[in-house]
Amino acid sequence: MQPLLLNNGIIYLKREQIEHAIRCFYNFLGVSLYPDVKVFAEWTVELGHGAGPFYKTSDESGFLNSLRTFLIYEEENKLFLAMGTPRDWWKIVKPLL
Secondary structure (H helix, E strand, C coil), rough: CCCCCCCHHHHHHHHCCCHHHHHHHHHHHHCCCCCCCECCCCCEECCEECCCCCHHHHHHHHHHHHHHHHHHHEECEEEEEEECCCCCHHHHHHHHC
């Protein structure tokens, strides 16, 4: 009911379960799409119907933190770029490199 309460997508990235991480990321996004305003609500009754405080800083920043981690992930002295991108995208890009 509280989609941004835990950092599941980031945990999946650390486990290198990219498909699960991407699914989790889009679930966060899908729950927060409303016809009139784009907002991350504290919790949802059902898709498209948020409840609780709107524009909650912790949920907004949780989503942005996930997005950043999917694009730029740091671990100790290593930097991973675009770790959270769908693997099918790389099939298209690889021949171009």
